[in-house]
Amino acid sequence: MNQYDVAIIGSGPGGYVAAIRCAQLGMKTAIIEKYATLGGTCLNVGCIPSKALLDSSHHYEDAVKHFEEHGIDIPGEIKVNLAQMIARKQGVVDQTTKGIDFLMDKNKIDVYHGVGSFKDATHINIAKEDGQETIEAKHIIIATGSKPSTLPFIKIDKERIITSTEALKLKEVPKHLIVIGGGVIGLELGQVYKRLGAEVTVVEYMDRIIPGMDGALSKELTKVMKKQKVQFNLSHKVKSVERKGDEVIVKADDKKGNEVTMTGDYCLVCVGRRPYTDGLNLEAAGVKMDDRGRVEVNAHLQTNVSNIYAIGDVIKGAMLAHKAEEEGTLVAELLAGQKPHIDYNLIPGVVYTWPEVAAVGKTEEQLKEEGVEYKVGQFPMRALGRSRASMDLDGFVKILADKKTDEVLGVHMIGARCADLITEGVTAMEFRASAEDISRMSHAHPTFAEAVKEAALAATDDRALHI
Template sequence: MTAENDSIETDVLVIGAGPGGYVAAIRAAQHGLDVTLVEKDAYGGVCLNHGCIPSKAYISATDLAYEARGASEMGIFADPTIDMAKMQEWKSNVTNKLTGAVEKLCKANGVTLVEGLASFVDENEIQVTSEGKKSGQSSITFDRCVISTGSRPIQIPGFDFADSKVWSSRDALAAESVPDRLVVVGAGYIGMELSTVFAKLGAEVDVVEMLDDALPAYEDDITRVVRKRASELDIDFHFGEGATEWRDTDDGMEVVTETKDGEESIYSADRVLVAVGRQPVTDTLGLKNTGVELNEQGFIETDRHGRTSLEHVFAVGDVAGEPMLAHKASNEGIIAATALAENSPSSGTRSIPAAVFTDPEIGTVGLTEHEAEQEGYNPIVGKFPFRASGRALTTSDTAGFARLVADGESGAILGAQIVGSEASELVAEVALAIDMEATLKDIATTVHTHPTLSEAVMEAAENAQGHAIHTLNR
């Protein structure tokens, strides 16, 4: 597939080798189908190369340094020196291991790999354009197709990622040095995670957000815990302001913001990170040559199996809509691959957990109390603070809580909101409980290892029933 005018035929074509695409390709191959996977950049997609994995690597590294500096109450006195070049090398080694593993897994499962940019010729053929040493064009005809082209950062007027002083999240994760002053535009999960990283690396961080709070998708008592820790890191928030332009100065740059009332503010910086969200990558696909339809937000319309407006074309992951989560993409990839193999697919899970890797972490799944009420439930809520957790006390990190929401009549688990250390891990238990239609009693009577943070979930279940032992029942 390197020479011009080469062509192949395949049962299943997958476009994009991110966590949705490569999983779909492998599962389709496991169903005995001939599968071809086209990727224009790097196996593993944004998640493994420029998003989830490198950001969590940085978060782990900076957390380690931060915790060491603050461990004097444990009798530990340290002031670690951070070598950004070495940290970059370590981060790259992590991502390279994972992307290399994805390539090997695809090949081991019999998936044909093709490098290049895919564009539809019609609803059963694509053209692949390759660059570099393997430059040229080729064509692939297919019976069925899975589109998994992912998403890219949204640019805002006046802030072009082509300018070296304007960073996308990808640029920030590739930085070879720490700016003395960083302005972050956007206080969503990407902006908050990277603000925390660079504050712990020693940067002075200003966060500009048009809305009235950080992490607007989450309840106030959750975001309050994260904001408090951010304030301890000297991160300054400026809510109700939108970034309008930036200008060079003698000692760096300045970012201009404006309120709804037209009031301007100016923030000095060395770099500005724009993290206002992501948009689906569909513009390179040539969808006009097919019958695949987009919705008003620009995402590809799909049914519960990932099938688009064309019976034989599926779409999974970010390109198919919110939530833009890697694990959601992988789950959709499995469902779509099973559907196109005509093996009686499931309709997906009942709940998709989400996590924000701030300090402390946030883990949520299912319904909040308010959402449960809106759906007609009479919910009951149980909550357990980590300050009452023996394990949390032994780590000297007691911020946050675990909260469960359940149906007041049946006790069935409807959702959870956890903010605190390891929240991203703890929420998995509740996701399983929701999918298995478990109740508060099921969680409360499951013996949890002591001392662990997971006991907080058990105690929250007890609290919802008025039976908590290690916190007051209200």
Template sequence: MGEKKQYDLVVVGSGPGGYVAAVRAVQLGFKVACVEKAARLGGVCLNVGCIPSKALLDSSEHFIQAKENFSNHGIRFDNLSFDLAVMMARKEKVVADLTDQVEKLLDRHKIDVFHGTARLESPREVAVTVDDGSPKILSAKNILLATGSETVSVPGISIDGDRIVDSTGALSFDAVPEHLVVVGGGYVGLELGSVWRRLGSAVTVVEMLPKIAATMDGRIIRSLERMLRKQGLDFRLETRVSGVTVTNGTVKVAVEGKDGASTLECDRVLVAVGRRPLTRGLNLEAAGVGTDSRTGHVRVNSRYQTDAETVYAIGDLVPGPALAHKASAEGIAAVENMAGKPGEVNYDAIPAVIYTWPEAAAVGITEETAKERRIPYCVGTYPFSGTGRARCMGETDGFVKLICHSKTDRILGVHILGPRAADMIAEGVLAMEFGAGSEDIARTVHGHPTFSEALMEAAQSARKCSIYTS
């Protein structure tokens, strides 16, 4: 079947889980190969996910700030406009620069990269079909599956890549939609809906559940929805899409909600209802790798081994949130386990972020979860309007909410809605990783004036000792 090469580890997939694992394996003395079916390394995250979406979010946020808020700082514009083509080109350059860095990283670590489609032949062999059709057999002591996930569609909606798109298509519109209907009120829908709303689209978000961003803390959800409505997003909650038709460039979306059936007319539809593990074509059965019949996730143990002990799986292929940083952490842990070292991931300390503006970020459990589990807890909150830095920037919306155990003081969750929440949450993650209590954050001196002071104040509030609370 062609040329056969020997490796200690073959990584299938070069996303944030795969390429990080490959580099860590080299550091541990492994001879490593990485297989990637796409022309560029980096996986979904770098090419059509995390990175391009954040590039557009930043560009569109700069525009809306200049349009609506700069005048408050005495900065005025005449005939303010934007060039969508330049904005898209900048996004592509950001992606190209980062994927090039990944390529150089793997090259520097002498990792053999094969661009082609991977298929398991056995628990120790991966067949790679390259572009010219010639097969290669990669033999390895261990195999790591890191192929990520793919978008989920909705019955009655056929994604055509033109008028009806998934998240990849919504990153590359050649014109601003007059009306964009977003099916799904999760992270992706809210972020991409925000991009196009800022650039002038009417945006309607259709969500089956009674709330957006359902995994977030209840107070965060309610406040975020209110802020996004104020920005112009329209939400149709407890509403499902029953069908979509396209006629002469006009898209009609049939929806059914609490008030009955109706039709939304628009020119673009974004389907953003979630993702599923991408295992198609991997030939898992040939290696004895099993999956969950309900979710499609690959079954793994605490060491990330599948049913076949030489085959490991990480990232979106296994249970847990579909987050790039989760995949990276699992990739490192899996490789360390292969090397006989103790590798694990603390799933209680994995942050989640929604990159709207203001940003929403969280780590640990929500107040609702604490109630469900009957955990005795205390809550401390503090608004950004009370911090000097937020006042100086004119970014006073939002708050910090800290949940701690009422008997031990150990921090159970940190939830932030506001400016720079994506960066601020790191302090909460570190605190939880080290088993800190609210007193530890409350007694830590924070720079003044900074946004992070709000976290310190929330921690003090949780201990009933804030100088600003009675």
């Protein structure tokens, strides 16, 4: 029986990063993955493939709508080759997962392909295609991630009533895609197919999209996507989804209780994700779960069984790949006797629509609820020379700072390249910068980042220069 210092169940961003960091710190490490490729949801059917399709569809939309204005004439009709688009996406996925294989080899991490389940607190059974194997580990990290959720009355047939997994490999552009859920995944994939020619209707139970983010971001993204001809049915409670041949009929009640019927050829169900612990046999190890099916952990991500840890989507908190990575690193360093920390308030959230949406820290709603006195500095993207040069005029940067101390409490932005820009906000808040600190930093001109400086100036005695 092979013995290890650490064994990790699940090879998504949390699992494989934990494995690499454990190996770097001198631990004999194994990783167990049920699927044929490493990388988990993020690399195979999540973050990476969705960004590939978002980029491809963005290029198509630019060619159709903006090339002529840029002075680029393309003879003949511009067409979508969806099969090639999907093939390119798969190529990106394949290249990325092979990169993880390389990293496992480089760090001398033993990889087991099969379903891992607990025999007891220190032994894992691995059910493989050619039989079963058992390994022993001093420490075990659960990193099994999450799966798409659905509603009890919806039957996902993976053909017309689909999840994000199937939406990444459709063989045709839908005529009318009905998206249930106005969160990150639904909006990103909805925008992909809207760009490619589909009619898109988003049905959301709450009174706004991206409900967990600052209200100003939600309002601006709604306005922009309506301009892009995406339809929104907000404050609608879906009560039935039925397929009849190639049609899908969705019925919902609006906020007044009136029934609304929508008919499309595809329905994408994006109502969140659930922790995935199926087949782990946690009972054999004595690991406790909470009432929402998540593995219970303490501040050190340790379960009630002292040698077993859990990270990522399978525990409480935001279901984000970069959160899982930070947690994987934290557990590895704790096992090595170090004293790492994670400030969960400083883990950014991003929506990869165009314009992109990104945020870190407290929202205005949270600050009001907590009774914190704050000031706001906001600057519109359209006031930037860089935005006019690239025709990316939508959006703004908003900085929230403590009214007395000027410390930055939250950074919220929507616009071109905000997924990258938000790191400036994270860095500033990690070092407890004031709005004035940011305003006095030189920002290259012309860049989108100048909006961050201007928003900081606006928060510092309303000193924005270019509005």
